[in-house]
Amino acid sequence: MLQRAGCSQYSAPMTAPIRSVDALIAAKLAPEADRAALEAVASRYATLIPAAFGALIEHPDDPIGRQVIPHPDEIRHAPHELADPIGDAAHSPVPGIVRRYPDRALLKPLLVCPLYCRFCFRREHVGPEGGLLDEAALERALAWLRGTPEITEVILTGGDPLMLSPRRLRQIVGALDAMPHVTTIRIHSRVPVAAPERITAEIADALETEKAMWLVLHANHAREFGPATRDALRLLQARAIPVLGQSVLLRGVNDDPDSLEDLLRAMVRHRIKPYYLHQLDPAPGTARFHVPIGEGQALLRALRGRVTGLAWPTYVLDIEGGHGKVPIGPSYLPEGGETVSDPSGAMHRLPTHALPSS
Structure with a gap:
């Protein structure tokens, strides 16, 4: 996966937790050009990347870094997004x-x-x-x-x-x-x-x-x-x-x-x-x-x-x-149907005893 534009390749293992925009930029996990946007993100959402987890980051937009490194897009809120999406x-x-x-x-x-x-x-x-x-x-x-x-x-x-x-x-x-x-x-x-x-x-x-x-x-x-x-x-x-x-x-x-x-x-x-x-x-x-x-x-x-x-x-x-x-997983048995899909997608007729009740 491509790293975010402007970020140098991350190579040095982290030895201390990262909690601030200054620390992110110093560790080359974010570019200086993003500082203002990241400060806006930090004013609303906490940042903490512990050393053990940070040591797994190969570059800022890899599957590990992507999960925990703040991004300027976090201050862009879509209309469907909710502060309490599951109703706590x-x-x-x-x-x-x-x-x-x-x-x-x-x-x-x-x-x-x-x-x-x-x-x-x-x-x-x-x-x-x-x-x-x-x-x-x-x-x-x-x-x-x-x-x-x-x-x-x-x-x-x-x-x-x-x-x-x-x-x-x-x-x-x-x-x-x-x-x-x-x-x-x-x-x-x-x-x-x-x-x-x-x-x-x-x-x-x-x-x-x-x-x-x-x-x-x-x-x-x-x-x-x-x-x-x-x-x-x-x-x-x-x-x-x-x-x-x-x-x-x-x-x-x-x-x-x-x-x-x-x-x-x-x-x-x-x-x-x-x-x-x-x-x-x-x-x-x-x-x-x-x-x-x-x-x-x-x-x-x-x-x-x-x-x-x-x-x-x-x-x-x-x-x-x-x-x-x-x-919400995939279904292999169409509701009310008489066939079932195998893992490859091929369809097979259900045995008579397994057919849905009419």
């Missing part, structure tokens, strides 16, 4: 809680991340200064969960819950562990790929619970899986924490069959079951990442039969306004 605010009964489904709820104890993705659907809210629930707010959120017995699953998200201290994480997991109606705890995190050094024995111990504990790792490209990530995942998996993978379909990152296949195979190699491939949520300034749904369906169709079923994710759209996720 409309479904938040108390601060820190989002409930869109009868049996599960999100708990967002903080809005800090190990890096700030340029396509993030919560980009209007996350940042280094944002959203840590204080003791009183956290207790109100936990009290709501205690008082809502139909909630059986709690998803810790944010921000990134693995950015919490081991003490705070242990406190939250312990509180959820004590709720009889909660059977499942899910952690959504980018930390094992973005800042794997944070996954310590202390963090792993803080996740100890009698409940079913799951980790859902967000990764978008195969090169995100280096030796440090492997070690971080092994530390968690050794605690009997199964790991699922979720990704966003992104232009210039994973929008061709080879890149998507490499990502899915990398997950399976690291004992991760690919779970969701998300259609991009239309957050402000993210249009350059958009891949039409038809292209996404064609990508998955190209991989059907080419990769193991273990590597097959569910392609989903999160309906605007908080109406929930729905599968």
